[in-house]
Amino acid sequence: MDxxxxxxxxxxxxxILAFAxxxxxxxxDAEDLSQEILISLFESIPKYAKIENMEGFVYTxxxxxxxxxxxxxxxxxRNTGVNIEELHNISDDSDVQTEVExxxxxxxxxxxxxxxxxxxxxxxxxxxxxxxxxxxxSKELDISDSTxxxxxxxxxxxxxxxxxxxxxxxxxYKPVKLNAGWSGRSGSGIKxxxxxxxxDNICYVCYGNPLTIEEIAQKLSVASAFIEPHxxxxxxxxxxxxxxxNRYQTNFFIRTxxxxxxxxxxxxxxxxxxxxxxxxxxxxxxxxxxxxxxIGSDLDxxxxxxxLIPLLVKRLETxxxxxxxxxxxxxxxxPKRKDGSEHWIRAFLQDDDYVSSLPEEAAEFGxxxxxxxxxxxxxxxxxxxxxxxxxxxxxxxxxxxxxxxLREISHIAxxxxxxxxxxxxxxxxxxxxxxxxxxxxxxxxxxxLVKIENGNxxxxxxxxxxxxEYEKLDKILLGIETELGSDYFVGYIENYMKKAKEQVPGFxxxxxxxxxxxxxxxxxxxxxxxxxxxxxxxPTDEEAKRLGIIVWGINSKTE
Numbered sequence: 001m002d003x004x005x006x007x008x009x010x011x012x013x014x015x016i017l018a019f020a021x022x023x024x025x026x027x028x029d030a031e032d033l034s035q036e037i038l039i040s041l042f043e044s045i046p047k048y049a050k051i052e053n054m055e056g057f058v059y060t061x062x063x064x065x066x067x068x069x070x071x072x073x074x075x076x077x078r079n080t081g082v083n084i085e086e087l088h089n090i091s092d093d094s095d096v097q098t099e100v101e102x103x104x105x106x107x108x109x110x111x112x113x114x115x116x117x118x119x120x121x122x123x124x125x126x127x128x129x130x131x132x133x134x135x136x137x138s139k140e141l142d143i144s145d146s147t148x149x150x151x152x153x154x155x156x157x158x159x160x161x162x163x164x165x166x167x168x169x170x171x172x173y174k175p176v177k178l179n180a181g182w183s184g185r186s187g188s189g190i191k192x193x194x195x196x197x198x199x200d201n202i203c204y205v206c207y208g209n210p211l212t213i214e215e216i217a218q219k220l221s222v223a224s225a226f227i228e229p230h231x232x233x234x235x236x237x238x239x240x241x242x243x244x245x246n247r248y249q250t251n252f253f254i255r256t257x258x259x260x261x262x263x264x265x266x267x268x269x270x271x272x273x274x275x276x277x278x279x280x281x282x283x284x285x286x287x288x289x290x291x292x293x294x295i296g297s298d299l300d301x302x303x304x305x306x307x308l309i310p311l312l313v314k315r316l317e318t319x320x321x322x323x324x325x326x327x328x329x330x331x332x333x334x335p336k337r338k339d340g341s342e343h344w345i346r347a348f349l350q351d352d353d354y355v356s357s358l359p360e361e362a363a364e365f366g367x368x369x370x371x372x373x374x375x376x377x378x379x380x381x382x383x384x385x386x387x388x389x390x391x392x393x394x395x396x397x398x399x400x401x402x403x404x405x406l407r408e409i410s411h412i413a414x415x416x417x418x419x420x421x422x423x424x425x426x427x428x429x430x431x432x433x434x435x436x437x438x439x440x441x442x443x444x445x446x447x448x449l450v451k452i453e454n455g456n457x458x459x460x461x462x463x464x465x466x467x468x469e470y471e472k473l474d475k476i477l478l479g480i481e482t483e484l485g486s487d488y489f490v491g492y493i494e495n496y497m498k499k500a501k502e503q504v505p506g507f508x509x510x511x512x513x514x515x516x517x518x519x520x521x522x523x524x525x526x527x528x529x530x531x532x533x534x535x536x537x538x539p540t541d542e543e544a545k546r547l548g549i550i551v552w553g554i555n556s557k558t559e
Contacts, residue, residue: 012058013034015058016034016038017030019037019059019066020066024069032069036068037061037062040061040064112159114217114223114225115223116214117212117228118224118225119151120151120158120214121225122137123137123141123151123155124152126140134152175200175201176200176204176350177197177350178203178254179347179350180193180347183344183346184344185342185343186341188341190239191234191237192230192233193239193345198222198226198230202234203252203254203347204250204349205219206249206250208249208250208505208507210247210249212245212246212248213227213248216248235248237337237339238337239251239252251512252345252347252508252512253345253505253512254349255348257349259348259503260348262500262503263496263520266495267520270495271525271526272533274488275522275526275529275533276530276535278309278312278316278484278526279305279309279536282308285476288476289304289476292469292472294464294466294469294470294473296460300543303539306543306547306548307462307463307550308477309536310526310527312480313526314523317489317493319481320489320490320492320493321518323486324494332510332514332515332518335511344515344519408444409551410464410551412437412450412460413551415458416458417466448545462550463549463550463551463552464550466552492522500516500518500519501513504517
């Protein structure tokens with residue numbers, strides 16, 4: 001900015017005059033004070049070419065000019081209207097430029113002290129604020145007197161260098177946002193990754209570049225005190241690891257824009273070879289599946305296929321990974337976290353434009369299948385039954401079912417079957433449904449899983465299978481798997497792994513690298529492809545509320 005141009009003068013002259021009039025109380029003195037402020041401002045600005053906060057800088061100049069102006073004219077004024085706090089800021093023999101330099105220096109020093117590690121913050125605060133000796137500090141911090149003095153020397157050196165080099169520092173760091181979730185069994189959450197911007201940026205700046213807490217604080221322009229608790233949590237969960245010289249490094253894979261482009265292009269180019277054959281095998285057995293006559297078997301065929309295809313793909317991919325793992329070439333095991341959970345972190349940079357370099361059809365495909373989805377998850381066991389679900393933002397899938405909700409769904413399903421006496425999770429239900437049941441059905445109707453017509457006709461809008469019904473479905477799916485072969489997705493996954501492994505950074509643990517390279521799935525890509533080529537109808541907005549949910553294993557009148 002040219003500080004002498006009309007734009008700058010026009011922007012600040014009115015503010016300066018208002019400040020001056022507020023202090024002096026009359027327009028004549030205000031104009032004189034304003035003139036002095038502007039002169040001092042233009043003399044001072046060239047010395048601070050990289051001013052981050054111009055408003056604050058101008059205000060500092062105003063305050064110091066007012067101090068000098070008051071000192072020169074105080075014999076002509078009564079002091080009764082002057083704020084007592086302002087009198088403390090009035091020096092007797094310093095010029096405005098020196099005062100501004102001191103104020104700027106103090107602000108810089110405050111910032112740099114905030115970036116120091118906890119030990120260094122404690123030592124310098126105790127020394128210069130509390131006035132304690134090195135011996136007293138030694139006793140309080142339980143370190144030797146000589147160590148305290150050594151730290152003081154190091155702190156002074158560090159602050160001197162940082163203050164001198166401050167104008168050369170990169171203060172233009174652009175914060176990032178991670179999209180993140182987990183795959184496996186999570187315990188106490190993932191410590192803010194993907195949900196808290198500060199945590200995202202701590203992980204990002206330490207990705208492949210080990211940094212001390214002070215270096216992280218400087219890079220992010222955030223006081224160390226706000227960073228330290230997050231570092232402790234991230235290290236505890238092994239999301240970060242402690243490196244040499246008190247440095248920290250991110251310990252999980254972050255998918256970059258370049259990596260997502262490779263993944264999307266590979267999926268787009270290769271999923272078609274797997275989609276048609278799988279669809280045909282499932283369609284041949286559709287009448288057998290419908291004949292099981294489970295709740296939901298009468299739902300629209302295309303909607304049912306949006307449920308069954310991901311389930312079938314998941315089963316086949318699991319078998320493929322078992323085959324690949326047995327080869328020992330790409331072996332990995334799920335990390336065990338210190339909170340007792342076992343899970344992977346799946347994180348990627350939020351970048352809505354990452355498909356812009358792809359051909360139009362591949363880019364559209366990528367937006368639908370890769371940008372906002374998490375792996376399907378099949379719990380080992382939730383109460384007496386299980387659920388498969390997956391979520392894609394584009395069509396509004398859900399991933400909020402849990403044990404309590406599944407228990408309630410089983411209750412509604414039992415009522416619809418006429419099983420008025422049944423037990424779920426050792427809780428016995430008896431008799432015809434009551435007002436509570438009606439409220440429950442209304443609740444799930446609102447969420448799109450139940451349909452109520454004419455006030456009393458109830459139907460379930462998701463497939464819900466009793467144990468014996470699921471056993472029949474499982475037998476049909478096993479027949480399809482036998483026809484396609486247990487190695488149906490082995491080549492697809494292995495060829496991807498070769499490409500992906502080249503893109504996964506070498507600083508990550510081998511276990512993490514092997515997982516990241518094998519972390520690909522057709523579960524959403526395959527039905528999207530079938531929809532795009534006209535074999536499968538695209539879900540409606542209403543169907544999207546319940547997309548991908550199948551509940552099974554419920555058996556009435558059983559413990």
